[in-house]
């Protein structure tokens with residue numbers, strides 16, 4: 079945990095320090111409860127998070143977190159009580175229970191409040207030079223949320239609640255590049271501190287004289303290929319980079335009745351298809367039987383785990399590269415572009431892009447050590463990737479939780495997308511094509527597992543941050559878009 083660095087530009091200039099140093103305070107819905115023998119717990123939405131034991135003095139100080147404590151005080155904590163408070167604040171921050179107030183109006187109203195979206199966010203004021211030219215990220219957007227105006231970005235670890243329209247106007251001005259020195263002169267020290275915080279969150283970026291356009295100036299080649307709505311959808315449809323609770327939460331219960339399983343019929347004449355359908359005497363084809371047999375399996379037989387031979391057959395039939403070819407890009411008007419490589423695989427893929435990769439977290443497989451592997455679909459080989467045991471455990475536990483199962487799956491297949499492979503061709507629809515490709519691949523994995531006498535289950539919610547940590551890649555380069563639990567199904571009644 080680090081406090082914001084003092085920069086030459088912030089040092090010794092006007093402005094009241096209390097207004098410029100972010101203060102940590104408890105999130106609105108959180109209360110602290112002290113228990114016997116110094117135990118402290120955070121309570122919210124009916125949940126309790128134990129925070130550990132603290133001295134009576136520290137507990138007394140902790141109550142000030144309702145109003146806010148300047149974060150600079152934690153970095154320089156010297157006394158035993160200060161150190162205890164610093165530890166408490168760190169624990170609260172990592173549980174997502176803190177927010178940071180940057181400034182208050184003279185009347186005591188909040189002007190800017192920072193809400194972390196990731197557990198490891200800690201406010202840092204980036205050191206910007208007066209000569210730097212900055213612009214607003216093309217991924218940043220201001221929107222109304224309830225009665226608030228919030229500034230968000232799928233690239234940011236935090237969102238900023240902007241309670242003062244003047245601050246919103248300053249941010250809007252940054253749609254064109256501006257010199258930092260001039261901004262500071264015209265908008266004062268508060269705006270300057272805000273710029274540093276926004277820059278740290280990738281809401282702003284530096285533009286230099288050689289920049290060949292704003293889109294190319296921001297980030298690297300892997301970021302350039304993302305459209306705004308695609309990256310936003312990706313972050314909001316997964317866990318790990320946003321704090322809004324996702325998943326089966328039934329948010330409209332009591333407001334709207336549950337929609338029916340089957341659509342209400344249209345009023346027109348119905349043509350009964352039953353007489354045209356094969357009669358009971360006609361034997362169903364093996365494929366029709368396979369489709370009927372397919373079902374989701376959430377409990378696995380850990381006494382007889384899947385073997386490496388079964389896994390090899392599964393991957394060979396469902397996902398292996400069958401052949402490859404190269405052809406020049408044909409624009410259809412006689413002109414050609416660069417040569418493009420293609421592959422043929424067992425399932426269809428939009429534009430023959432085959433942007434989906436399989437990563438296998440192996441917990442129980444006869445003949446294969448526990449760990450993370452990439453399936454090299456071209457060489458038909460598993461390549462080990464070093465991942466932290468704790469991250470593997472977290473991913474497995476969350477899969478178990480998502481399936482409401484009594485144990486983790488034997489193998490968890492993560493379907494990850496190489497975003498550039500598909501976005502290089504398709505504008506506007508790239509992410510939607512990826513999700514359609516995932517659906518097609520999931521059914522292929524289901525049917526192949528069924529055919530081999532194995533069991534599997536799709537899982538809807540993946541965690542971007544966890545995958546990025548395990549593979550060491552930027553979340554926008556290659557990221558999880560689907561999960562499939564695989565193994566030998568437990569016999570019903572086991």
Ligand SMILES: Cc1cc2nc3c(=O)[nH]c(=O)nc-3n(C[C@H](O)[C@H](O)[C@H](O)COP(=O)(O)O)c2cc1C
Pocket residue numbers: 372373374375376480481482520535536537538539
């Ligand atoms: C995209 C997708 C996401 C799913 N996510 C989950 C999940 O998170 N947890 C779970 O237990 N089942 C999940 N399932 C499995 C469905 O619950 C299951 O397919 C459905 O209940 C029909 O049952 P069946 O597959 O046995 O025919 C998912 C299925 C799909 C296709």
